[in-house]
Amino acid sequence: MNKIFSALAEPHRLHMVELLRDGPLTVGEIAGRLGLSQPQVSKHLRVLSEAGLVDVQPIANRRVYKLRPQSLQDMENWLGSFRRLWETQFDRMEAYLQALQAKESKPTDE
Known part of the structure; x- marks a missing residue:
């Protein structure tokens, strides 16, 4: 549970979870909606994934993230x-x- 709360304590990651509540999104879509760079978004999504909050599905050269x-x-x-x-x-x-x-x-x- 500590990993989850630690991951959600960062405002950008919390916003990402809120975005994903409405359905799966690619890294680029999340970056565009939050005004962050794709590398920043990927880094935050990695933390959310390690905390067990999101799953990733590679589709061609894109990665689609969804809530777990x-x-x-x-x-x-x-x-x-x-x-x-x-x-x-x-x-x-x-x-x-x-x-x-x-x-x-x-x-x-x-």
Whole structure:
């Protein structure tokens, strides 16, 4: 998981992943959309590939990159464990606030 987050921490690589969300692209297409040189894009894509985030398919003299769904599913599963923790905490806070409101709305004996 560290490799994935480390790869995504770099803004250009995160933008590349966002571009690839819409479908496979060549290095040249990514370079054109991000305003980067092809060597820069290739270097970033290599990092994303090593992190398991993208797959590459050579077609003639071009390389087509696409997102690797399994790595994204692994991230979702990892984040899901934290989501359950947060939801439990929010449920407790909601119950506490409701108890406070009930306590405040009780008529007091004078």
